[in-house]
Structures are given as structure tokens and as C-alpha cells.
Amino acid sequence: MNQSNMRSRHLLFSSSSSPISTELATQNTRGSPNFPSKELWAGFLVTLVAMVAGVVLFTCLKRQCLKKWKKSTKGVNLRKLDLRRFHLEELQKATMSFNKECLLGSGAFGNVYKGVFDNDQVFAIKKSHQSSYQTILEFRNEVELLSRVKHSNLVGLEGYCDQQNHKILVYEYVPHGSLLDYIVGRRKPLTWRQRVNIAIGAAKGIAHLHEGVKPSIIHRDIKPSNILIGEDFEAKVSDFGLVKSGPMDGQSHVSSQIKGTPGYLDPSYCASYHLTPFSDVYSFGIILLQLVTARPAVASTRSQSRYHIIDWARASLEKGNVADIIDANLLTEPCNMDMMLKMGQLGLKCVIKSPKNRPTMIEVVRELEEALEATKSYECKQEPRVSSHESIEKDEGLSFSINGIGLEKFQVENDGLSINSASMQCFDVNSIILGERDDLKIINGGNDGAHLGTSNVVLL
Template identity: 60%
Template sequence: IGAAKGVAHLHEGISPSIIHRDIKPSNILIGEEYEAKVSDFGLVRSGPVGDQSHVSSQVKGTPGYLDPAYCSSFHLTPFTDVYSFGVILLQLVAARPAVESSRSNASSHIIDWARPSIEKGSIEDILDTDLLIQGCNMQMMLKMGQLALRCVVKVPKERPTMTQVWQELEAALKSVDDHLLPPQPLDEDSPTLMISTADKATSHRINQLSSTHHHYSYSSVSIDGIGLERFHVDIDSMSFESASLRCLETSISLDEGFSIDHPVVV
């Protein structure tokens, strides 16, 4: 959101406007307080003024982030930066290079790779595996993916402005925050629970375990109907903790009647 605000300021907060032309992850830096800073202004151009719809320019930028409309027409507009930012949004969701070469030497752009899954709402099919393991809000990830596809449509004028991009991201984040349940207070004997997904089945399993007096942390996600779950249990000097993504049907029985009997990641 911070990076989008920065680019929007270049487009709409300065007269004449400035088009960056090289928006990519390595040109978005993080400050001491984790604020985003847009950097590297070596390729910037002044944007259209007055009744102009574009400025003519030789194609400059980084492959993978270059707007095809700009490459084919040499017409540079603020929407050129919007396209590049859309690619970055997809990378944030999928943790994948903008252009990836397969073993057959055929190049695959992240847009073509991600589009089918996003259009059918299956964001988990392309989601960064680290986010799948650690847990994230799938609704927010899907909204980011859908916004990214709008940023990279072929016709530049049909793309959102950078101001609309950061406003929609901020609104989506606020919507997600508003729907999060506040943490429930726990007494000293209650287990410590960390739930990264909010499905009813997960909540039910956690509630069943909450009657015990063990410290337990849990996260879960479902991929193609296969539940991937990880857990950490501490009972006195005994410790059990999952690590890798290997889904097994496992039953673990512990003292005092505590048991786990469902698919777990070990």
C-alpha cells in the first residue's frame, strides 16, 4: 500500500506528472520503520500534460514488468506503471519470478500462469507455499490477485489508477481486519492457541482440545481437499513439533488422555 501511494503521488501529486517506467520489487525499498520507499529514478519521464493522452518515448524498463501496450505503441502513460505494479502484486501472492523459464526453455509470464486460478477464485493454487504453511487471509490474497489482473489488462485506459489501487488495497485490508475475531482471554491453565484459519471444522477441533491443560499451537490450510496442518505441543519436558510439508494420516496419543488423530504435517 505504501509503495502504491508513492507511485500515485508521482502520477497525481506532481505537475507535470512523473512516470517511473521501472517499477519492480528491487526498486521498492523498506525503511527503518518498514515503510515502503520507491527508488531508482534513472528512467523517469514527465507524463502527458493538458489534453495529451500520452507522451512518445523509446521503450525503457525491465523485461517482465514492461507494459506490452507501451512496447507496441511507444505511447507512455501513467498506466504503464500500473501494469508493472500489477505484476508485483502477483509476485507478492505467488512468490514467483515475473518470467520463469521451464526446462523446455519456454518462458512463462506470471500473468498467464496465475490468471486461470484467480479467475476461478482458486487463489490457493498459486499461493506462496510459505503463506500456506504459516497461514494467511485467503480473501485478502484473492482480492490482491483480482486487482492485479485489472492492473494488467491490455487496454491501458481500462486499468485502475494508482490512487485507485492503493485505495482498494487499503479498503480490502480494512474489510479483512473488521471481520477478524478479537482474541479470547485465557486463564493460566488454558492452552495457548494460534489459529491461522477460521473454518468451522478447525475451530471445532480446537474447541475439543481446549478442555486439556497443555500448551498447543495450531495452523491449518486445505489444498485440493487435502488438509495440511501443523502443530506444536508442550507437555512438561515432552515436545512435539511439525516441520515439513508431508501430509500423513497420523495418530498421536499422549498421557492424561490427550490425543490427536487426524491428518497432520510432520
């Protein structure tokens, strides 16, 4: 009996050491916490690799985002520019917290204030609307652009402020208003020589934009309210809100939506959307005609509701008879009629229909200077003074009392209007058409012409 029990116990122990039992025991041993299985090790390694890859990817993305953020907030390194960075507090103090009493002009892109600082310095401060720039980068690109276009006949940028989401440009202050003030009679009439000097100065400023900087710059909004009159009655071109880089690498033009002011817009640009420096030449040609005649670019008469200055002046200038169209104020003092005639005829050259047949701004400067130099060979012609009791009938009953005071003026209707619409039609020298009024956008209100007519860098 005892031997039987011993055999049974021996068989039992033998069976526990069979291969099946051994495999089960091994699996149980490997699956214990102290001895993880291969599957668990593989999962652990995969998880570790994924975590490392995630960290690397996160680091790369963070660096890229940081670079983009730095680019959007810094843009160009403005510290390297020769510009002063104004603090918001000092600008607020200089303008009495941007009080209306300091307002010089108002436009679509912001208001311009006269700022008087503690050291008696005076600046023109353009406080842009929040919608004027999509990003801070656009604003700082404009600052960088304006810092490159320093010229005695361009309004100088003195500094900027970009604190607390404010985008403010600080310009030199120009004391004698704008050319528009003189054309419409808000200021004392200009002499013939002052008009020529202003034309030459403005032409030099525009020529510098076209050929004095690389890449070239097209102003796109040349008009009387954007030509300011300095201390010595020199011209200073202002308002670079619509500027655009000109053609590069042999291009003949740049494509652009129509932007500018009706009456001064180049019909060729409006028809083709092809913008060239000659579009500025066209606008300047209108200004030359206005300096001679003191008329608005587009006026209303009894026979026509919209009458362009080109059509009104062309016949007389082509006949060499400037006396029929000249500003009545010039008839009350000695005036060089030959110089006025040449300036008017040069204006017609600038508005030739085909842009390639127009002179460049450098050629405009040369022709004006040569014509003025020719006048020094003889004294200015003394035109007969008109009695203060007489009157001159001009343009279908519009009367000018010649007494040097309070001369009746044509009403300027469109110099303060600007368009930003591809559907806007331009004035054609043969068929004067004004686009829908809904497409017009007032950018100059009140006395915008009295100083900086403000518009957008945004560079398009």
C-alpha cells in the same frame, strides 16, 4: 640682350602659375602627410566604423556565450533548494574512497555505496558513471526534479555533489533491503499483512508521482528491486533513473523509446511507443502477483522456456482459488486468504491489455485499503499448518519443503535486466516473447536489490 632675358624669365614664371601647374601643385599639397586626401579620410572612417561594429558584435556574442555557459554550469539555482551540497572529500571519507566494502548495488548509471559520516549519519550515495549525463545541466535538472517529489513512500534525496566533474546523489539510507530480497528468499519471508502494507505504501508512492506533482512523472521501471523496505517495513519507491514527465495540456500520452525491465514492461507501451501512467500500473500489477506468489515475473518450466506470471496465475485467480498459487511460506502461518485473493485479482486488473481499462494508482490504493479494512471485521483465518515432513508439489515438480527454513525458490532471471532499445520486444500476456539478448542491458549486479537499484534523470 638683357631685355630678352627678362622677357624669357617673365614667361617662365607665368607658365608656372598656369591652371595645370596649379592643379598639380594642389594635388601634391593635398597628398602630403600633413593634408590627407579625401580617399584616405574615407578609408579611415570605414575602418573606424568596422572596428566599432566589431567591438559591439564581440561584446554581444560574449554576453550570449556567457549566458549559455552560466546556464550549462548552473542550470537551476540549486542553492534555493532544500538540499545539502556535499563536498567530495566528505563523501570519499564516508565511503572509504568508494571502497567495494561499502558497495550496496551497481547499475548502468552508477554504483550505490553506504556512507557513514562523522556524526553517525548514514546515507546511500549514488556515484554516477561519467557517461550517465551528457551535461552538468542534465544532472542538475535531475536534482531539481527529485527535490520536488518528497513523499514518505519515495526514497528521499538528501543532497548532491557536483565537484571535479563528479555527479553524485545522496539519498536516505533504507535499512531492510528491497522487495526482491524477500521474493527470492535472501531475507526472512514477509507475513501476509506486511505484504499488503508494502503494496499499499508502494502504490501511494507511485500515485504521488502520477498525481501529486506537476507535471506528472512516470517512473518507467517499477520492479521489486526498486521497492525498498524501510525501518518499520514501509515501502519506499526508489531509482528515478528512467523517469519521464507525463502527458500535459490534455495529451493522452507522451511518445518515448522503450525503456524498462523485461517482464514488467507494458506490452501496449512496447507496441505503440505511447507512454502513459498506466504503464506504471501494469508494472505494479506484476508486483501484486509476485507478493502473492513469490514467483519471478518470467520463469522457466519443463514445458516452456519463458512463462509469464500472468499466464501462470490467471486461471486460479479467476476461479477464486488463490491456494493453488500462493507463496508456500504463507501456508506455514495464519494467513488471510481472502485478502491474498483480492490482491491477486487486483493485480490482474492492473495488467488488462487496454491501458484505459486499468485502474489508476489512486484507485489501486483505495481498493487495497478497503480490502484491508474489511479484514479487521474478523480475525485472520487460520489456515491448516503443513507438517514439516510434508511437501507441496507445485508447478511441474518444483517442490517446497514446508518447515519454515530453506524453502526452494524459483530463480529470478530478469529482474536485474533492463532495456534501452526500440527494437526490444515486450512480454505479451498471450504470447510471451523475449527480445534479442544483445538488446538486454544488465543494470543490477550482485546485490543491487539490497538497496538502491540505480539507473539514469536523465529526463528524456
